[in-house]
Amino acid sequence: MTRDDKFNIQRRTVWRNFWQRLSGVPDLAVKLLFVALYLAGMVWVWSKQEAVSAYAQSVEFMSPIMLAAMTHIVPAYLIVGGAVLAVLMVYPFGRKAAQDQLRSIGLVNRAEMVPELLRKRQDKEHPRVTVWEFRNQSIPLAVWEEKQAALEAALDISIVKIIYGKSRSRVLIYAVPTQTSLPDILRWSDSYLSSDSFVLTLGESLLGPVTVNLVHIPHILLGGSTGSGKSVLLKLLLMQALHKGAEVYIADFKGGVDFSKVWREKCRMCFTEAELLDTLDNLVRELEQRKGLLAKTGCPNLDAYNEATGENLPRLVFGCDEVAEVLDRTGRSKGDKELLAQIESRLATIARLGRAFGIHLILATQRPDANIIPGQIKNNMDFRVCGRADSVLSQIILDNTSAADQIPKDARGRFITGDGTVFQGYLFDEEQL
Ligand SMILES: Nc1ncnc2c1ncn2[C@@H]1O[C@H](COP(=O)(O)OP(=O)(O)O)[C@@H](O)[C@H]1O
Ligand SMILES: [Mg+2]
Incomplete structure (x- = not known):
């Protein structure tokens, strides 16, 4: 193998790993949409910065913060928009829907409280796996396991494992998309x-x-x-x-x-x-x-x-x-x-x-x-x-x-x-x- 071959293989592997990681990010489509909107917003703000600044200065009574923001609209957009974007990136979309689904399969405690989806994240070791973190509302792990099949249907996932989180008030579901299943034949190499x-x-x-x-x-x-x-x-x-x-x-x-x-x-x-x-x-x-x-x-x-x-x-x-x-x-x-x-x-x-x-x-x-x-x-x-x-x-x-x-x-x-x-x-x- 020449040095060029090695270099090419390394480069392709880096890209492959990158795509694999990216494709496992929870709610990727929604998140990409927000990133696209943010970037489009940036272009718009950039093109209008002078107009906005001129308008801000022409208005008679305006709070100093607002005035500063409008005269420096590009950095203001970067900071505020960036912060909003960061929050959206970690927000578990479908929180309410998940709760409705869990209620409908009867995963509730004696007080009829339903587990709350706190976070969805990609597993560090396994890029294909999404970890759903729930506040379990005192529902024991055994009950979650019993309802595994119903959970899979309700959340449209294949569950790899269910375990307690850092404390027993959290339950973690390790899941892969429903379409993924093990192949019937896997040849050794x-x-x-x-x-x-x-x-x-x-x-x-x-x-x-x-x-x-x-x-x-x-x-x-x-x-x-x-x-x-x-x-x-x-x-x-x-x-x-x-x-x-x-x-x-x-x-x-x-x-x-x-x-x-x-x-x-x-x-x-x-x-x-x-x-x-x-x-x-x-x-x-x-x-x-x-x-x-x-x-x-x-x-x-x-x-x-x-x-x-x-x-x-x-x-x-x-x-x-x-x-x-x-x-x-x-x-x-x-x-x-x-x-x-x-x-x-x-x-x-x-x-x-x-x-x-x-x-x-x-x-x-x-x-x-x-x-x-x-x-x-x-x-x-x-x-x-x-x-x-x-x-x-x-x-x-x-x-x-x-x-x-x-x-x-x-x-x-x-x-x-x-x-x-x-x-x-x-x-x-x-x-x-
Ligand atoms: N890993 C595998 N993937 C796909 N087919 C397999 C695999 N292992 C075994 N088989 C199939 O099952 C048949 C029986 O396997 P074998 O190991 O003899 O079973 P056992 O010893 O448990 O009776 C094999 O001839 C092969 O066709
Ligand atoms: Mg045998």
Whole structure:
């Protein structure tokens, strides 16, 4: 890339960002109209300044302030008009209409008082998002959430989230225009790969990319019924881990139908329970070894250790699809049950201790049986994502029923995170590996 190319790209990006910011300004059309009127007024005042000044001096009795303003009509217009314009720029247009709408959907307190729209502003981090700030008149957040669908229809917006403002007397609605919705298909491109180590990108919500940083949140649990897109998402994450230099381990008991040849070349695969136990044994041994190394050098975690010693110990990522099938002991022989118990205990150790030592689990499941993934493992998996699911599965994965409530029944690759962010996962083609 030549310097000119770079310069051109930078310049175009600046413009694109500018337009994107501008197009997200609340009530943009009305505001532009006021700016246009102000400028037109300025031209008119400019052209008439001498006439006005002459007229002011010809009048016999006039207050000194008025006289000064009329003889210096241009600066007077700039100051007074500018102040009025500034107020109009932040005024939430449609305040009264919003109040009427809220009253009509019954969002009122016991005294029949309706929330008051205080401000509409563009979100700093997300130019497409408008934040509506209401004085909530003591109506609790839960009631606002309950009425989310009615609010969306009444205000003609799609609500991204509703939260309390600085105090509980304010409610903030984060909204995007109704036409905006998530695309059904979003293809992965390597340019989406995050440059931050060790951030993995899952897809996009209305607010932008949804990411998880394994440095802070070490393990990921993916849920969803058959065909919801778990396997694709699991592979998307493992592929990114590979790109970032992690060693990837994969348990695949379906005889390699799920993971094609490319994976087998780049990752360590285990196809049987015995191999799986062996792999997990190795991971736990590595964990113990790293624990010793970190203790000796007084480093709190893997990154600090690598930096202090100049070594480059890689992160280790273990991925397993249909993990409930793997761990299910019903109908198994005594010997098998023991083997499975050991597998489970190794997984629990990694789940509990893996974070500081850079050893991570990414597990996927579709089975809504609470007892199959033991609490010891599940409770340490802090990043949870669920695709299309019934309320039992949603409850198990996310501890709430939001996946059942918010993910359409025919959606593929559409997920919701534990904190309620709905996103479209990137569709990733193994040929891109
Ligand atoms: N992110 C996505 N975007 C669009 N379609 C997807 C996405 N993920 C999966 N799909 C579609 O759904 C099908 C099932 O996905 P898969 O990951 O195998 O589901 P699961 O493992 O949950 O049963 C895929 O073959 C693909 O056609
Ligand atoms: Mg699958």
